Amino acid sequence: MAEQLAKDAHFAATILKTLSDTERSDALSKIREGLLQAKDSILEANKQDLLLADQGGLSSALIKRLDLSKNDKFDSMCDGILDVAKLEDPLNKVTLARELDEGLNLYRVTCPVGVLLIIFESRPEVIANITALAIKSGNAAILKGGKESLHTFKAMAEVIDHVLDTKTRVPSNAIQLISTRGEVSDLLVQDRYIDLVIPRGSNQLVRSIKDNTKIPVLGHADGICSIYVDEFADIEKAKRIIVDAKTNYPAGCNAVETLLINDKIVHSPSYVSILESLASNGVTSHLVPELLSSLPKVLKEKYEKLFVEAKESDFHHEFLSLDIAVKPVSDVKAAVGHINRHSSKHTDAIITENDDNAKIFLNGVDSSGVYWNCSTRFADGFRYGFGTEVGISTNKIHARGPVGLEGLVCYYYQLRGNGQIVGDYQGGGGKRAFIHKDLDVKGIVL
Template identity: 65%
Template structure:
């Protein structure tokens, strides 16, 4: 069964990648219309999942991710489809052009990766996000949602399948939606047909997938993001950024989990308590080391930092706080303890910011702004398939560009290698760069 699913998706990919940008974008508009027309029905099914999650005492962070009705999430999901449809065609861009000889020209051209296997937990909007990005980029996709989002997943998948089958030129098998957990293990062995696995969910999910497949995996296991308050930081500005990074969406992988303060700030009771008071007013529990605890005016909402406090992703209104002696110590701590997702420095000294941005080995490095900006939509990517802490092939929020590879196209007119030096002949290559202002 899994082999059949993977093979059918691969066959659909061979057709999808040949469709025009207009045909692919029109399919997204059709999906948008189909989902919008049945919004009420979708939210009713989503409520069933929410009620079940509550009854089964699932974590608050998981329930927040599951909710499709809150904070305009449904409408944002639909708008994301249109945003992707409006993006420039990512296929067929020429990134290198070189004349090897008269009539023999080499082009490096962007091309889709192939078949994507996306396995996700909780977030039902991922179906729309991935479908839009996959179709626009010419990639086929196999999607597997978590059991906690089964009802929402089912209705969304039915609508997408119906739209593709009856209203578009995109092969219906270009987007495959599977429900069985047993099929996932078998799909992870289909490296002949599947080109990339993208897990979105808990660190245990990601780690399990990485350990059980030969297919390349794109994603991140944890979102342990850090903020460092430098000795020159503007405290009023810093407080706004810290509170937003923690409380805007605590369950997000880009929410800050650890706060490092320069020792001069930690020793300044006014500054330190200003930070603590703002977090306390926002309902945040701070997990602090002894040198921080000694300087706090109040212990309300304060707990001692445990042994794993700086290697832990809370995904809740909690944050670990400690003092560091210098900028260099902050960089060293982050490189050792963060998950290489997104880390930020708060400072008014550009030289310190530059050193931090160069020294921290994370996918996103920020200066004086909230870690919550680590998001494909906010980067202008339209939407994203996830955030990658890999260094190859894509890093950070992965949108259309991250779903593209490239091919070398060599266009000749009867040329053969035997005529050239190095292969038995006497002819020399020209190797002359020519214009890349072409599309294929």
């Protein structure tokens, strides 16, 4: 069953990549129209999932991710499909052109990765996001949603299947949606046909997948994001950034979880105002003992329950809630050191008006996103102008950070000749030398 499903996806991928950009983009427009027409039934299915999630004691963070009705999430999801459709075609771009010899030209050309297996929890909008990115980039995709989003998943899957089968030239089986855990286990061994696994969910999910497949895995296990407030920070600017990074969407993997503050401003009115701005927005600060003991009495009394003692584990932890771990550091290099020891290599930021310190931080932090004077919440494919994303990767091979179309293509080499053989050339038995002349790739259409 799983092998046949993977074979079908592989065959569909070989056809999908030959469709024109117009055909692939038209399919996305049709999917968007179908989802919008079925909005009421999809949101009704989503209500069933929310009710079951609440009854089953699912965490508030996961319930927020599951809900498609809040903050125009459904409409934004559909608009994201259109955004992807409007992006430049990522396929068949020549990224290198080289004349090896007269009449023997080498080209490096972008192409799809092949077959994607995407496993996700809670967020049903992932179905639309990845369907859009997969089709636009010429990749086939097999999607598995979590049991907590099963009703929403099925409602959206029915719409997408119907649209692709009846209104587009996208081949059957290019997008397949599965719903059982057993199928996932069987698919994880199909490394002959599946080219990339993308898990979106908990640390446990990602690590379990990495431990049970030979297929390359793209993703991140945690979003332990840190912000360092430098001694040269603009404090008003810092407060706005920190509050946004923590409270805009606490359940997001790009929400800040750790706040590092330079020793020189700790115990100052500036430091107190930062803590007060967090507390006034309902954030619980987990302070290391020396900070908690020196907290001004008036502040502690005003927000009695919002200041607690931090444990060491808090600095290795993704709260996904209105909580933040706070610690002083001696300077920017100490901040970099702390982040590189504790972070999940997701997104980290410095707040400073000092260019030299910013440069030390930007060059020194070993994360997929490193920011200066802005919120970690900008770590997102839509905000980067990618249309949407399949996820955020903390890997160091192939794709890193928010992964959009560019992260779903690789390349192959085309060599075009006129009867040449290796035996005529130096190193192959002959005397003819290679030219190895680089050509301008601009304007080359193969």
